[in-house]
Amino acid sequence: MSGIDNLPSLREVIDSHGIAAKKSLGQNFLLDLNLTAKIARLAGDLSECDVLEIGPGPGGLTRGLLAEGARKVLAIEKDSRCMPALAEIAEAYPGRLQVINGDALDVDPLEHLTPPIRIAANLPYNVGTELLVRWLTPKEWPPFWTSLTLMFQKEVAERIVAQPGSKAYGRLAILAQWRTDARIVLHLPPEAFNPPPKVHSAVVNLTALPEPRYPADPKKLEQVVARAFNQRRKMLRAALKGMAPDIEDRLIASGIKPTDRAETVGLEQFCALARNLSES
Ligand code: SAM
Secondary structure, three states: OOOOOOOOOHHHHHHHHOOOOOHHHOOOEEOOHHHHHHHHHHOOOOOOOEEEEEOOOOOHHHHHHHHOOOOEEEEEEOOHHHHHHHHHHHHHOOOOEEEEEOOHHHOOHHHOOOOOEEEEEEOOHHHHHHHHHHHHOOOOOOOOOOEEEEEEEHHHHHHHHOOOOOOOOOHHHHHHHHHEEEEEEEEEOHHHEEOOOOOOEEEEEEEEOOOOOOOOOHHHHHHHHHHHHHOOOOEHHHHOHHHOOOHHHHHHHOOOOOOOEHHHOOHHHHHHHHHHHHOO
């Protein structure tokens, strides 16, 4: 029996249901229930919230989220081998766990959840960034979720919270920091997982701001940032040349030196440039 509920240990669950980790599904499981409960606590007060979890696997984090009081958990898992283990958890927490056996990229969680909604996941690395970008670029803001608490490989986590002037600073930092408060809240070594991955990991917490930090049209901002960082070694007047014939004047009007490179320019200035370019 485990420390946080009356269910078997995760090692026993994996052995009894034959869930040997598959590399193709990005499976690196967390087996320490104290750790999964800690990650669930980092997701904030769950008692009044529905929680979306992607990739529950054998259910370590799922159990943490339920034990920490989530009103309901919707867990989307691609691997059908995990279904019997997850059904046992659903039985132990009647009416609070819904499991969908499918690809997270194809499921609309809003069909199953009621706001306020938090998202928590030890994401499969192969789909993690794609899902994050989707959650950060919805049609309308505020989005359907209030916070994201997500495990990433450390290098991706550092790109999310990066500041201007650092090597990790780029499109992901701007996307995340424009409309959320983003912080790394936990570092984990490879040995925390089974099997251990080659890289270190980190949990990032992103809380949705009610409004963007600085006004800008989302499409224009994405366009500017994509172009600026696609050619990050170039001076901005060259990298953004195609965006307007008078790009140098527009850069200056936005407080940016035309000879600057993208990695030195802050979020506020990128938003000013996006606004300026929307005026044409
Ligand atoms: N949450 C579990 C834990 O912490 O031990 C498992 C984490 S493991 C890194 C990622 C999980 O995501 C695996 O169970 C894998 O089968 C699942 N997965 C991979 N791709 C998926 C997808 N496209 N949709 C849903 N689940 C997926």
